């Protein structure tokens with residue numbers, strides 16, 4: 001079984017569905033309100049656990065009702081939460097307004113996530129015991145950097161999702177094995193809108209890059225190798241929230257099982273394509289049996305040069 005450590009965020013998503021988003025100073029009556037656990041770290045942890053990974057979540061929730069629910073949600077997905085601290089104050093929240101055209105605006109208040117400024121006792125050995133460490137940028141950069149350095153010291157592969165996009169310190173890039181931006185993040189990091197050129201530029205900083213391209217699949221580039229594109233299964237997408245997190249969780253599981261990168265990418269693409277056919281973030285993530293069945297139906301392929 002693949003052992004995966006995730007150092008990242010947990011948020012409660014607070015979603016208001018409205019006919020039209022209010023303008024500054026305006027009040028509108030919405031249709032519906034829902035809460036759902038989210039945060040890129042927790043999403044990746046749940047995706048990997050649902051696919052059979054043995055997952056440890058490192059991070060923090062607040063000492064509030066959301067914190068209790070966030071922890072319980074992770075535990076019920078099979079994620080180990082002993083290294084998820086409860087800190088004073090509020091849990092992280094994402095305040096999301098979705099209008100009738102599907103447009104959204106989001107305010108993220110990091111809350112407890114902002115209090116994760118480094119590793120605590122036992123975290124380095126948890127990371128050292130894993131096959132892979134998953135990192136994103138919703139925790140303070142110093143914590144992300146400390147995690148990446150601990151992984152490097154133990155020879156553990158680091159997979160970094162550079163979201164939300166921001167300039168990355170050289171030390172973090174130096175400790176990153178695989179960088180997985182979407183095309184907008186790749187463009188923000190390099191100033192290059194062509195994903196092939198962006199990937200090429202990023203290879204100066206990290207040994208391997210996967211640029212995810214939504215319905216168009218993904219592009220894999222590694223130093224000294226020809227880039228490979230992997231098509232995404234053609235599906236009817238109803239909600240692409242957390243497609244990228246499902247993709248990364250699945251990729252980590254597949255790589256940890258020793259699959260070659262093109263095969264692992266094809267399997268992760270199948271997992272992500274299942275998630276976009278259902279509404280929600282963590283709720284939409286597929287099980288191992290669902291991905292294996294869909295991947296089997298497609299054949300093992302998916303890679304194209």
Ligand code: ATP
Pocket residue numbers: 182183212213214215216217218232233234235237240241242243244245247268269270272273276
């Ligand atoms: P999000 O922010 O919505 O979680 P992202 O922007 O990080 O996603 P994307 O590049 O949109 O990441 O999607 C990640 C992967 O999910 C893609 O590489 C692809 O495999 C799969 N995917 C996304 N959208 C679709 C779609 N419409 N049809 C099939 N697969 C999709």
